[in-house]
Amino acid sequence: MVYALELRVSYSPANFSAMYNAIAAEFTKAHPEITIKFETAKSYDELLQSTLRAQLIKDAPDVSHQGLNYIRLLADRGLAVPLDRFISAEPDWIQQGVADAIRNIGSPGDKAYAVPYSLTTPVLFYNDALLARAGADPAKLPTTWDGIFDLAKKISKLEPNVSGFYMEYNANGAWGFETLLFAHGGRMMTKGEDDIAFDQRQGLAAMATVARAADSGMMDLSRDNARQSFVGGKIGIYLTSSSLLTDFEQKIGQHFMLTMTPIPLAHDGKTLAAGNGMMMLTKDPARQEAAWKYIKFAASPRAQAIMAAMTGYTPINTAALSDPQLQKLYREKPNYIVPLRQLSNLVAWYAFPGENSTKAAAMIVDRMQLVLGSKLSAQAALDDAAKEARKLILKK
Structure with missing residues (x-):
């Protein structure tokens, strides 16, 4: 045998x-x-x-x-x-x-x-039923962050248990921060990896986007709870990985139509x-x-x-x-x-060099959460994250 x-x-x-x-x-x-x-x-x-x-x-x-x-x-x-x-x-x-x-x-x-x-790429999933209730056309969706958050605010006002926007900021490997940083044209470290580079204007724009998400009605949910809320029809716009498309379709079924679009990019922005x-x-x-x-x-x-x-x-x-x-x-x-x-x-998708790579990524996610909860400003969170990253990665 x-x-x-x-x-x-x-x-x-x-x-x-x-x-x-x-x-x-x-x-x-x-x-x-x-x-x-x-x-x-x-x-x-x-x-x-x-x-x-x-x-x-x-x-x-x-x-x-x-x-x-x-x-x-x-x-x-x-x-x-x-x-x-x-x-x-x-x-x-x-x-x-x-x-x-x-x-x-x-x-x-x-x-x-x-x-x-x-x-897999970062994308925006839209609940077309909530879009319609907010007066938006799924065929003419916003292509800027301004337009996205304006629409999210309208959706959040529909009823108390509906949120206009959610992004998976808490995904592993600082995926959420890198998504926003790269979309604004930034980078995590210098080309020679001799210094942190995410504390420039692009990094501030990334953290400011998190603050705007909070202002638009985003609740700080765990990833799994947020996904359940979205397929249950309680979140209007959801920023996550394109790899979830089939899973979302199967769980949503006939409850509402789903539209997916790329995230907005700055003129020098990149897609993670x-x-x-x-x-x-x-x-x-x-x-x-x-x-x-x-x-x-x-x-x-x-x-x-x-x-x-x-x-x-x-x-x-x-x-x-x-x-x-x-x-x-x-x-x-x-x-x-x-x-x-x-x-x-x-x-x-970037990973810091050295033994503290995962610690540094998790630390950035923690700072994003503080911005989301209005406990730190975008600038303060960025400055603190850069300071801690230099300690962890560069031993400075």
Whole structure:
């Protein structure tokens, strides 16, 4: 009897289990000698921490779908396997855009440590029913922050238990702050990473946007409670990741129509590219061979088309866009095209260098919360965040 090799693969967030199971089922058809055992985490932060703990006791999974901002951290700590020798055997990836994605996102230094699996962009979800009640036209939505917050205030006045706006400021990796900072044309550190750079006018604009969100009626809810409120019809405008599109559609059902748009960008603004990349953690040669088969399949046009159709993720393999089922989806549901329109203006999800990277990101989120609760002004929060970041990252 021939026994299949069981490959351990970890991913986050856990609510995408249906999509990952579909990928695994297709993979096993092509590779019956390998079975996939998935391990999940609620967030990329939790996935990173569980991976670090598992490495300490030599019990890490073979492959891990890590948040794009944590590729650098795992590579710097020597926990991931360089993939260059595997990638060099995939010439088709040059034409399919995978090679560019690896170079731009999966290579924090001079070696490749991740094959990007999915991209997600920050977007605005609108509840069309609340828009109509506020006198707005879903076909003519605002394209500036001024217009968005004016509309949010009108929605907040509809009834006491309705909020006009929410943004996932509390997402891991300082995603919310980076989304606003990059949209205003800023950067987290200088090019040489010798100083903090988010304390310039662009960073102030980002923090001021949080203050304006509070003024428009945003309540400080947990991420999960906010999502429940939105699908329950209690939030009018919701800023989050495009990857939630399918999940929102399924939970909203026929209760109201959903419209999705890009977030506003300054003339020099950029769109944050989040998502995850596949990293090989196993050092065993036989398991590495199986791990690469999984990574290669998950980056293939077929798997990428499945992933895109079952989420709001954007495929990194451009050949997937020719998939007939995916093309049909884009024709019938224009919301799914929105992230594709953002691809020409992306900037990578940033992680600070050094051992205090996650602490610094969490600290920035804490300062945003103080602004949201009117406990600190935007300027005071920005100054304090920059001061603390210099202590944590630059040891100043």
